[in-house]
Amino acid sequence: xxxxxKIKINDAIRSAEVRVISDxxxxxxxxxxxxxxxxxxxLGLDLIEISPDAMPPVAKIMDYGKFQYTxxxxxxxxxxxxxxASAAGEVKNVQIKMGTGEGDIAIKAKKVDEWLTDGSRxxxxxxxxxxxxxxxxxxxxxxxxxxxxxxxxxxxxVDGFKDSPKGIVVTLEKQK
Numbered sequence: 001x002x003x004x005x006k007i008k009i010n011d012a013i014r015s016a017e018v019r020v021i022s023d024x025x026x027x028x029x030x031x032x033x034x035x036x037x038x039x040x041x042x043l044g045l046d047l048i049e050i051s052p053d054a055m056p057p058v059a060k061i062m063d064y065g066k067f068q069y070t071x072x073x074x075x076x077x078x079x080x081x082x083x084x085a086s087a088a089g090e091v092k093n094v095q096i097k098m099g100t101g102e103g104d105i106a107i108k109a110k111k112v113d114e115w116l117t118d119g120s121r122x123x124x125x126x127x128x129x130x131x132x133x134x135x136x137x138x139x140x141x142x143x144x145x146x147x148x149x150x151x152x153x154x155x156x157x158v159d160g161f162k163d164s165p166k167g168i169v170v171t172l173e174k175q176k
Contacts, residue, residue, distance in 0.1 A: 008049040009064055010037055018049070018059040030056055091121045091171070096147055098132050109150030116153040116174045124148065128167035140168050148172070 020028040040047040051058035092115045154175040
């Protein structure tokens with residue numbers, strides 16, 4: 001059920017009186033709901049409850065079709081803006097294992113390059129299982145650096161090498 005489904009118009013408005021506003025006539029003040037509906041009908045428009053929680057509720061005289069159109073347009077704008085904001089600040093993940101070959105590393109590094117140019121942060125994780133979790137930390141960091149060398153886009157480490165439940169992680173972002 002969308003927000004537009006909850007909006008009351010004309011006879012669906014149950015409060016005794018409403019504060020009426022209009023684009024053409026401005027603020028008409030507080031009047032009985034019946035008089036406000038009559039005024040809207042005279043103008044060939046609808047009475048739409050804009051703010052039901054206010055005391056008294058605020059209602060606007062306007063065309064309901066136009067109101068629906070503007071509301072849906074606002075919702076689409078908000079959706080686009082939030083999608084763009086989340087895409088720019090998104091953290092992408094790349095996971096490699098100890099035995100990952102040079103060719104596979106090159107493919108994953110190419111994907112990391114794309115993400116970095118898009119402005120996303122990238123978590124590069126060296127996945128460790130079994131005994132490899134207990135290997136020398138310097139050796140494991142060198143394995144992770146080997147992958148980072150394949151990345152061609154200028155980048156910087158957000159935080160250094162960190163232990164994670166699955167292995168070692170480093171977060172990268174595009175250098176500004």
